[in-house]
Amino acid sequence: MSVADFLDLIAENPRFSRYIAHIRIIPGHDSVFGDLKVPLPVPVEKYLTDIGIRLYAHQAKAIDAVGSGQDTILCTPTASGKTLAFMLPYCRMRMQDPSATALAIYPAKALTRDQLANAKAISEATGISLNPAIYDGDTPRHDRPAIRSRAGLVLTNPHEIHHILPWNHQWSVFFSHLKYIIIDEAHQYRGIFGSHMSLLIRRLLRICAHYGSHPTFFLSSATLANPHEFAKELTGREFQVIDESGAPAGVRYFILYNPYTGGFAEKSVYTESATLLASLVETGLQTLCFTGSRRMTEVVTTWARDRLSEGGFDKSKNIASYRAGYLPEERRSIEHRLKSGELKGIVSTNALELGIDIGSLDAVVMTGYPGTMMSTWQQTGRAGRGAGPSLAILVSFQNPLDQYFMDHPEEFFGSSHEHAIITTKNPYILSGQLLCAAAELPLNPGTDLQWFGSGMQSHIDALTGAGLLTKTNRGFVYSGRKRAVELVSLSGTGETWTIEEKGRVLETVDLGQACREAHPGAVIIHQGEKFLVSRWDHEHHRILADAADVEYYTRPNQQTTVTIVKDSSSKQIPGALLHFGEVEVSETYSGYRKIIRQTTIGSEPLTLPPITFTTTALWIVIDQEIITKISNESYDIPGTLHGAEHALIAMTPFFVLCDRWDLGGLSTAIDHQTGSATIYIYDGYEGGVGLAERAYELFGEISRIAANLVADCRCEAGCPACIHSPKCGNDNQPLDKEGTIMLLKKLAGA
């Protein structure tokens, strides 16, 4: 059965059709080929002819740009030949200058393995010696010196670079001939990690400059709303953006599927996904189903198999599950069975999203909105063979964003609106990165400004005062007792705690997260499994947890205070004055509740010290006139402010690549600092990672869709799809939905 036939089938079957919120047909297009301005060397041309490849327009454009030394970011879909676009200019470079080196940085180790094989194949086929090698934590010690002195293309990850840079002296040959830096999956570098990464790249460039090289950047990324700005923030360079893909695409059918059509779900999202998967497999369409967790992967697999056996066909063997942590041979067997067509259905966690090669399938089912449009399109891209038709189904959760898309497909299918945000100005991150830089080469406040910005001097003074830097006539040198790179972790700012189960590290969290999510007695969910926190080991910053089969989940009771430290800018918006600046946030966790199906079954006290940190925030000081209007309508003022706060936070991830958990909020009817009703939304990370700043800039848009969200929600008085927040420290009390709609509409200027 074809994709189109399947579409007809479920559109006619009331079992499915009543949940279909929208069907969109995205037309396909043919290949667009391109010609190079500067032809490739003969052996490379011959190689392309031999394997039957003609360059797509975006590849040709990228090869020309990179070849001419232009920093380039390529934002085209998966499987559009990004690797080749980089490898070819490097081949040419190696022919002209056999000592030229290149550094390729991948976010995950698994990706380096695939790319090494690619590079070796090209090297062998063209006879151009690329000398590719992986250099990471798994590289045997005895192989390392030879790689450092002889490798042409080094494939590695950010963490390894962090540890390599202090040894730059041993890499002097490599760095002095460095011509290209490739950063694959660049969109992964955002938030805290991305902000560390941007300064790590500054450290790398500083070392290159020391050894006399000026490498060209080649970035690849998923589609973003701000590729140029993002690439510039990440590297400090001006980029050419190439975002039109010349790779062919077949027609794509996209179904938005809403089990919550009636406001509540008769069948769970997982049941629906399993049923859809089973139906697709039954009709012979090869299908990939994404779930959020390992456990759900197993559950959906089992249910889909049961469904198939019920039908009397023994096709249940045709479905397998796939997740991170499988042994390489298990993985290869699955990959092989998929390619041979024996396997018709596969259920996976997001592990598959990261470029692992399983070929292309007919259909993709997404269990819940994956959190970002970027992931959505990457997952969708798994379906579609060449120019053939493909199908994608998004089965929505009850979350505000999921539900918003069900009601507003035009927003879902519109152009990209997601901004990847990083900052080089977070003082905690900058301070640590400066320590690392000083351990690599003495810091020079004059010449190093170009890498670390004008904020550097005050950091140097503070670090010198603490004895961590010492001034010499050659610059400021690192003079701490621990290795600088050991002090600084690329994934955090403050002290980090590890959550461990029987010695196995489940997660690394900062103190704030630990108090919120992993306090003693908390139930934490890691990859779909539940764990109960037994105690904190304060001395070693360990949180000890045990696997637990409990029914309830926990929510902490939290009191937050926000103190304005610095009011940096403000602007008049409809009905309010919007401010951006720095605040000190103090969060106190006084206890927690045990909850089963939204009913509190008990509460326990907690004795934890308050968490205090400075960060960036926006705050909305609402005009008295609006407050009066709300109160004239006899809406509840605190409930209105609280509801608006939740809705605004829930919709920010629509524009800014982050999770709603990355933002905190507070609303007060009479704020003693502003003298008026105020809603604060702050960046949940110490020092801020630029989230609040961007939300300040995009506030008009955010308030507009927040207003639509709440107004269009069919619930009575607020629900998880609109103004309820899963992280609310006050048990979602008080909330006034009607008041919230009125306030948000005013703020949006409607």
Added chain:
Amino acid sequence: MQGTDLVSVSQRWQARITASPDYVIVPHDNVFRMGLHASAIGESVYDRFGQYYHELMSRYAGVSVEDAIPGSTVTNEDGECYHVQHTHPIYVSSQSQPDPKILNELRLIRGIGPKGAENLRRRGCRTIPELFHNRRHQKGAAHVLEVLNAGPSGATHLIRSRLGPSHPLGLIASEGFRPENFRFLDLETLGIFGRPVILFGIGCPGPGGLTIHQFVLRDITEEPAALNAVRELLEGADALVSYNGRSFDLPYLNERFAYYGFDPLPEIPHIDLLHYTRRMCKEQIQDCRLSTIERGFLGVEREHDLPGMLVPEWYLKYRDTGNCGPLVPIVRHNEQDIASLPLLLNLLRSKARECC
């Protein structure tokens, strides 16, 4: 974020350093647990040094570095540094003639392994010159003889590359160096890598005995000038002698030169006594720490010798308090290390002559 208190941000790093010491204190000096950690320190030793630390702090309160550790200030193009110098009646044994036994080692010739050497010997070929009559090896033999005759520098390099860094012949060949051109090297640093050197110790043998030059950083600021002074002492040397210097001191020193953008040190033949000690003394002692060797073989007993793993912490205590009490034992510890190196060299050489 101009509102952030940068001083507190910086202090947080410092707090994190303090929270992670360089060593593990083992309760009750438990022998089993001492073996588990590379950097274990027994509780009793730790306590003893805690007490010693307080004694030093009160003894040197208000005393300047210059009074506590007499020396002189050296000025060069990279600034000032502090130089301490003592001469000890310690001499490097010398042999006028290199040991002819080197010529018995057929394996020095490329292409001759242990089996080949055995075969040749059975066929009556006992020395390298005798291979001049062997068609296959005459070229190799001539080359090796040429290298050996050209001087100890090439000879030690050849022995090292053919027979490994611990072969006793290396020590015997080193007898060809003139004793006064040896430099005995030992560094004290703030860590294993990527941090400043705080004390450079260099021993220079001479007719009056061993002169130990120490460049102590009164503050990290003095590191570039001290590196410059060290270069002057090392340039022109025939050979470096160290204990574990091939893996630690010399790469560390080279990295510091590179860090400051200085030219690299010239390549100097290097005799690392740790390798020979491991090979020749391992069975007789429990570990290969220099202090263990001193006690077992050199008759040197150190009193209050500061364990190496406490050095970074004590140096920073000196720097942060300004009290030079904790600095004094670091300087003494380093001086003793250097003084032991020529004695150990002499000892190992005589053992090498016995066993070859």
